[in-house]
Amino acid sequence: MSPRSVFAAVQNDPGSAIERPQLIDSSLTPSAPVLNPRPRRSDGYVFANGSTAAETPRRSGDEPLPDQVTALTVPRAMIRVPTPRPRQSVFTPLQQWEGTVIHVTRDNEFLARTRDLTTPTFPEEQVTFSLDDVPDADLDLVDIGAVFYWTIGYQKDEFGTVMRGSRIRFRRLPAWSRADIERVKQAAKDFGDLFDAR
Amino acid sequence: MVTPPKAPAGRTGRIAVGSPSLTVWGIVLLGRFNPSIFQPAWLAMHKLIRQDEAEKAQGLVFAPEVAAFQADWLHLQVTEDRFEANVTEVSHAAPLRDLVVGVFTLLEHTPADKMGLNYYGHHLLPDQGWQRVEDSLATKAAWTRFVSKPSLRSITIEGAREDAPGARMQVKIEPSLQLSGGAWVSTNEHYECGPDGVRELMSLLASRWEGALAYAKQVVEKFTGKQ
Numbered sequence: 001m002s003p004r005s006v007f008a009a010v011q012n013d014p015g016s017a018i019e020r021p022q023l024i025d026s027s028l029t030p031s032a033p034v035l036n037p038r039p040r041r042s043d044g045y046v047f048a049n050g051s052t053a054a055e056t057p058r059r060s061g062d063e064p065l066p067d068q069v070t071a072l073t074v075p076r077a078m079i080r081v082p083t084p085r086p087r088q089s090v091f092t093p094l095q096q097w098e099g100t101v102i103h104v105t106r107d108n109e110f111l112a113r114t115r116d117l118t119t120p121t122f123p124e125e126q127v128t129f130s131l132d133d134v135p136d137a138d139l140d141l142v143d144i145g146a147v148f149y150w151t152i153g154y155q156k157d158e159f160g161t162v163m164r165g166s167r168i169r170f171r172r173l174p175a176w177s178r179a180d181i182e183r184v185k186q187a188a189k190d191f192g193d194l195f196d197a198r
Numbered sequence: 199m200v201t202p203p204k205a206p207a208g209r210t211g212r213i214a215v216g217s218p219s220l221t222v223w224g225i226v227l228l229g230r231f232n233p234s235i236f237q238p239a240w241l242a243m244h245k246l247i248r249q250d251e252a253e254k255a256q257g258l259v260f261a262p263e264v265a266a267f268q269a270d271w272l273h274l275q276v277t278e279d280r281f282e283a284n285v286t287e288v289s290h291a292a293p294l295r296d297l298v299v300g301v302f303t304l305l306e307h308t309p310a311d312k313m314g315l316n317y318y319g320h321h322l323l324p325d326q327g328w329q330r331v332e333d334s335l336a337t338k339a340a341w342t343r344f345v346s347k348p349s350l351r352s353i354t355i356e357g358a359r360e361d362a363p364g365a366r367m368q369v370k371i372e373p374s375l376q377l378s379g380g381a382w383v384s385t386n387e388h389y390e391c392g393p394d395g396v397r398e399l400m401s402l403l404a405s406r407w408e409g410a411l412a413y414a415k416q417v418v419e420k421f422t423g424k425q
Contacts, residue, residue, distance in 0.1 A: 093287070093288055096289055117292070120412075137249060137250060137251075138248070149289070149293060151289040167289065171293070171296050172245050172296060173296060173300045173303070174244050174245070174303050180303075
């Protein structure tokens with residue numbers, strides 16, 4: 001696998017493909033073994049003090065020693081960055097929709113047009129939601145035109161208890177920057193010029 | 199600064215068999231990045247994640263060459279040449295796309311030129327398990343002259359798709375190391391563009407992410423019989 005690959009998946013992580021994050025820092029834990037002597041970035045190892053594989057000392061006239069790292073070549077701080085970890089509480093989705101807010105009522109509700117993401121061939125529907133279903137952190141995002149994701153499924157907690165649940169999460173995109181607005185103005189001007197020219 | 203990750207709460211060790219957490223959806227960009235930007239507080243400041251998600255982020259690793267953390271649903275890892283964001287639940291796949299588009303809308307001058315839309319997961323297999331898969335993918339009789347008891351350990355197929363113009367598609371299937379008799383399936387939709395192409399890559403991400411998810415689902419269903 002090329003070190004410049006965007007193919008993130010490596011199944012053969014020690015122990016688990018989605019295993020615990022670890023910090024391997026020889027300056028903090030002198031007795032820590034060198035778990036993987038090959039500084040393969042694709043395996044999640046990076047050197048915190050700037051060393052790179054290219055700096056690994058070579059024997060005179062030899063190729064680099066790919067599978068041997070002596071104490072002298074061990075970087076001062078070697079970090080194994082975390083890989084995705086399972087959540088303690090697992091949510092198994094049954095169905096998911098993408099919704100767009102089309103009206104916010106005074107009755108603590110909002111009306112949305114929803115599109116089925118699980119079965120895209122299903123027609124769009126209009127659904128009324130209670131604002132009580134929206135997480136507090138997302139309440140300020142509820143506005144006409146706002147996009148959100150609505151998922152129903154089974155929530156299984158760390159003790160094995162299963163509950164049917166519904167989750168709403170509003171889309172978060174950065175506010176328009178001055179450059180964005182300038183770009184739109186320019187595009188509008190270009191179109192205007194185009195029509196004027198006719 | 200290097201912050202040791204907190205000990206994971208609750209159960210540790212291998213993931214329970216059949217857990218949906220055995221699947222990962224991810225977006226990878228290659229280019230030149232400044233890892234020190236990518237901190238939970240920065241994402242929360244720009245409202246790309248919730249404030250409480252930023253405050254409760256775990257597995258924090260910050261150094262000049264790397265930033266990594268897990269903020270509730272999101273796992274982010276950035277080095278100087280690689281940006282990778284992953285989720286382990288399909289319901290977070292759309293927010294993942296939004297987050298990446300949001301980040302690189304803010305950082306629109308980031309020199310990134312390659313992008314991978316990735317899926318990988320371990321899957322239980324129906325009757326006959328892995329043997330049925332390998333029989334369908336490899337002609338073992340062709341190998342008996344060279345080795346006895348041949349078995350398929352990994353297969354990678356590369357190609358293109360009409361609905362993903364310009365992409366190089368790659369599918370990799372191996373026997374699962376997590377699930378006995380199960381299969382590990384990964385898909386990769388790879389895009390390349392010019393050195394200043396992050397806007398082009400984000401446009402591709404916005405238009406292709408749902409298709410990439412559907413494609414991964416099709417592949418999994420084809421070779422495992424279910425998802």
